[in-house]
Amino acid sequence: MSLNKRIQQIQPSHTLAVAANAKKLQRAGIPVVDFSAGEPDFDTPEHIKAEAINAIKAGFSKYTDVAGIPELRQAIVTKMSRDYHLDFRPEETIATNGGKQALFNALSVLIDPQDEVLIQTPYWTSYPEMVSLVGGIPRFMQTTLKRGFKITPEQLKRSITERTKVLIFNSPSNPTGVSYTADELKELSTVLIKNKNIYIVSDDIYEQLVYDSKKFTSFLHVAPELRERMIIINGLSKAYAMTGWRIGYSVAPAFITLAMAKFQGQTTSNINSIAQKGAVEALTSDQACVKEFRERFQQRRDLMLSLLKNIPNIEYIKPDGAFYLFPDFSKYLTTNHPTSVALADYLIEKARVAVVPGSAFGAESFLRLSYATSQE
Known part of the structure; x- marks a missing residue:
């Protein structure tokens, strides 16, 4: 055995x-x-907790749509418009049990056995393990402290093979805290635009936590043509102090989101109904x-x-x-x-x-x- x-x-x-x-x-x-x-x-801020308590008192304790209640999916769209200045539709969103499940969902529907996934080193500890779990092969792009823990366009180009399927990207980074500038993303995007078979899974969980008056930048801000290959992973754990609530989400083309919802429907189904109500309050109320x-x-x-x-x-x-x-x-x-x-x-x-x-x-x-x- x-x-x-x-x-x-x-x-x-x-x-x-x-x-x-x-x-x-x-x-x-x-x-x-x-x-x-x-x-x-x-x-967790009091107004968010109060909304969850109201949901409990109202008996909001049944199953919901696998991808999340309509109000939450619309709240994610509202957040993307407010903070990213980008327009999405509710059917391009799905609520998950933390950002970790959103990431695993994405890899599960994108990766076939032996597909290669590019990961920058240092990396968040779960990236290579998730890739291995879905049958993919992690391929690492080594960075150094002297180089600011950032990959270069030349390095990205050299790392791509005929089996490369996904680039996992994380800015600001866990564990380094490093963020890429708009100019740096623009340079990397020139490589990705030319390699049309590569999906970009962008882990944006720290996008609200950027300091010294700097602004968060996404690949979609500098290369909107990547939109049909972009899966944004995010959640409420870090910015709203809601780690135990387990509320993540993804924003991706509708055909990818539909596949992720199908996968989630056969694993966990919907996320906690009460937490969803708190999440709506977090995303749509005063920030x-x-x-x-x-x-x-x-x-x-x-x-x-x-x-x-x-x-x-x-x-x-x-x-x-x-x-x-x-x-x-x-x-x-x-x-x-x-x-x-x-x-x-x-x-x-x-x-x-x-x-x-x-x-x-x-x-x-x-x-x-x-x-x-x-x-x-």
């Missing part, structure tokens, strides 16, 4: 494992400085809470950067989005702790500081520090 080979090859989430270990120590009464979780410590969270994250980033200056022999860049720092600790990898995992274990065991090893993101000598945590 055995499990299938595919699941045996999948690695558990390092980020969730580190966060769980930190919480276990805290429950045991051991103080831990936790820089591990990619989860805002803010509470002051998002602005407040963004300002507080920027303050925390600046504090973390000032503290990092006191640590000798590390290198890092100033992130302009998300809520992570990704310093290079290569000079701290010694015989006693030769890997980023060993160094992270040492830090939590000896200093009670929780960080995520860079190997989880395909970058061995680095550590990820989240500033989605209290300044105290």
Whole structure:
């Protein structure tokens, strides 16, 4: 008796494992400085919680359409018009159990066995595992700190083969916090426009968290001709402090969205009905809470950067989005702790500081520090 080979090859989430270990120590009464979780410590805004409570009181607890209630799909359209300045239709949207399910849905309907998926390194830890789960082959494009953790058009062009089916793109990035500029996206888009068989799955979960008065830019802003090959992944977890609500969504051409809804209909069906009502309120009401969270994250980033200056022999860049720092600790990898995992274990065991090893993101000598945590 055995499990299938595919699941045996999948690695558990390092980020969730580190966060769980930190919480276990805290429950045991051991103080831990936790820089591990990619989860805002803010509470969900009161007006969003109130709408969910109203839904409970109104008995809104039945199945809904697989792709989401009409009000939520329209709210996603409204959000895209307000924040992206792009027009979509409700039938191009689907509500999912977090952005993670939206991403898995997209890969599941796009990838055939042995199709190649391009992923920039460092990457969010789940990208290659999801690709492998659906039978695809992850192909990595290595970046460096000196190059700002960004791929170049030449590098993208070299990485494309006749089997390339999807590019997974993430800006602002987890784990680096790096955002691409409009000019950089324009240059990359020239390569994608010429390669007409490649879909772009754009993970935009941090699009609301861009700092220093910079503006988020999508491929669709600089290359609207990519629209029929573009799948936008987003959610409410990060910008609205709603991680446990599990509300994600995708925006894609109607034929892709229809396929994703068919796939979701045979897996989870609709997302939580009560959470959907809260999501409508979040997306359509006053956005002051998002602005407040963004300002507080920027303050925390600046504090973390000032503290990092006191640590000798590390290198890092100033992130302009998300809520992570990704310093290079290569000079701290010694015989006693030769890997980023060993160094992270040492830090939590000896200093009670929780960080995520860079190997989880395909970058061995680095550590990820989240500033989605209290300044105290």
